[in-house]
Amino acid sequence: MMRTRAAVAVAAGKPLEVMEVNLEGPRAGEVLVEIKATGLCHTDEFTRSGDDPEGIFPAILGHEGAGVVIEVGEGVTSLEVGDHVIPLYTPECRECEYCLNPKTNLCQSIRETQGQGLLPDGSTRFSMLDGTPIHHYMGCSTFANHTVVPEIALAKVRSDAPFDKICYIGCGVTTGIGAVINTAKVEIGSTGIVFGLGGIGLNVIQGLRLAGADQIVGVDLNPSKVEMATKFGMTDFVNPADVEGDLVAHLVELTGGGADYTFDATGNVNVMRTALEAAHKGWGESIIIGVAPAGAEISTRPFQLVTGRSWRGTAFGGASGRTDVPKIVDWYMDGKIEIDPMITHKLSLDQINEGFDLMHEGKSIRAVVEF
Ligand code: NAD
Ligand code: AHE
Ligand code: ZN
Numbered sequence: 001m002m003r004t005r006a007a008v009a010v011a012a013g014k015p016l017e018v019m020e021v022n023l024e025g026p027r028a029g030e031v032l033v034e035i036k037a038t039g040l041c042h043t044d045e046f047t048r049s050g051d052d053p054e055g056i057f058p059a060i061l062g063h064e065g066a067g068v069v070i071e072v073g074e075g076v077t078s079l080e081v082g083d084h085v086i087p088l089y090t091p092e093c094r095e096c097e098y099c100l101n102p103k104t105n106l107c108q109s110i111r112e113t114q115g116q117g118l119l120p121d122g123s124t125r126f127s128m129l130d131g132t133p134i135h136h137y138m139g140c141s142t143f144a145n146h147t148v149v150p151e152i153a154l155a156k157v158r159s160d161a162p163f164d165k166i167c168y169i170g171c172g173v174t175t176g177i178g179a180v181i182n183t184a185k186v187e188i189g190s191t192g193i194v195f196g197l198g199g200i201g202l203n204v205i206q207g208l209r210l211a212g213a214d215q216i217v218g219v220d221l222n223p224s225k226v227e228m229a230t231k232f233g234m235t236d237f238v239n240p241a242d243v244e245g246d247l248v249a250h251l252v253e254l255t256g257g258g259a260d261y262t263f264d265a266t267g268n269v270n271v272m273r274t275a276l277e278a279a280h281k282g283w284g285e286s287i288i289i290g291v292a293p294a295g296a297e298i299s300t301r302p303f304q305l306v307t308g309r310s311w312r313g314t315a316f317g318g319a320s321g322r323t324d325v326p327k328i329v330d331w332y333m334d335g336k337i338e339i340d341p342m343i344t345h346k347l348s349l350d351q352i353n354e355g356f357d358l359m360h361e362g363k364s365i366r367a368v369v370e371f
């Protein structure tokens with residue numbers, strides 16, 4: 001048993017509380033990781049706010065981290081002390097029915113306990129100093145200076161990559177670029193529309209440029225996002241607040257009949273409908289990335305699908321983390337993709353709630369906490 005510092009989500013809708021917590025060492029198949037940096041994703045805020053039907057409190061949130069292996073549990077063979085790692089909320093056991101099916105990245109080997117805020121043996125390693133158990137989150141809990149993660153949920157990455165940048169590959173970068181490359185499989189010369197130019201949407205834009213899209217339309221209610229989106233490849237910007245009349249009709253006209261691919265990176269179900277309907281008749285595909293609150297539902301006229309549009313979704317950009325994440329780290333280190341400009345704020349753990357304020361105010365793309 002050791003002590004570490006963590007930001008604890010004590011109850012839904014409450015600010016995180018930074019405190020010392022107890023952390024038990026790794027059991028069989030588990031690894032103790034010292035987290036060096038973690039990004040703040042909108043999904044952390046979604047759960048903190050109480051919108052997540054799977055939200056459990058108290059919990060240590062955070063799922064976009066990078067760090068170093070401090071200790072390995074019994075039977076761990078693929079990692080050793082000193083390895084640099086990125087925790088994976090979508091693990092890769094390489095044995096389950098899902099891992100053996102190339103059509104999905106959704107390894108299910110530990111999904112049930114992960115959703116209950118527990119490690120695969122059904123227990124938690126974190127507790128408050130008075131002994132109250134604290135739940136894990138998405139199998140990662142990166143808002144802690146140290147965390148225990150299953151071996152199958154850690155990607156080993158090169159040791160010369162900076163933690164404060166590659167932590168973002170733990171969710172946002174991989175989700176956005178992967179949605180384009182793995183899920184949509186966008187072809188050269190395509191048109192794309194991206195709804196929501198935040199930490200995920202900008203990476204969709206970056207992915208569309210990488211894939212050779214001709215027209216990349218960004219849609220956001222916040223015009224301050226334009227400069228960054230343009231830098232990453234956006235060719236046209238639409239602010240729905242400035243469109244007179246029907247937004248779908250405007251987007252269909254702008255893209256010459258609708259886009260080949262549209263992406264929701266807002267989590268708003270009305271936006272998801274617009275995204276589906278702005279996809280091209282006959283072949284347009286709309287990919288849902290955004291996570292919607294408990295009880296929210298999507299709707300459209302079935303005729304939209306009858307006439308050839310497809311509605312799809314993606315988690316972690318369709319990436320198989322232990323295989324794909326080290327490659328994405330290489331892309332960053334080789335200059336194929338950019339990360340640095342999107343990390344707009346660096347914070348200490350004590351300032352973590354300011355990071356969520358910046359997210360709400362639309363002032364940050366990614367705020368990163370460095371330990
Ligand atoms: P963010 O807060 O950084 O960005 C959201 C953006 O959407 C902001 O720029 C905001 O101005 C814009 N927006 C909000 N409402 C809008 C509207 N009605 N029309 C147009 N733009 C609007 O959030 P993020 O970290 O980029 O996350 C985006 C979404 O993706 C969240 O729902 C998050 O939970 C989800 N997400 C999903 C996955 C996945 O694997 N499927 C992974 C990461 C994040
Ligand atoms: N718990 C929520 C769903 C949350 C969700 O969809 N999470 C995404 C990752 S978001 C990362 O920022 C995901 O991986 N989904 C697949 C999975 O198995 O959770 C709810 O609505 O219950
Ligand atoms: Zn995320």
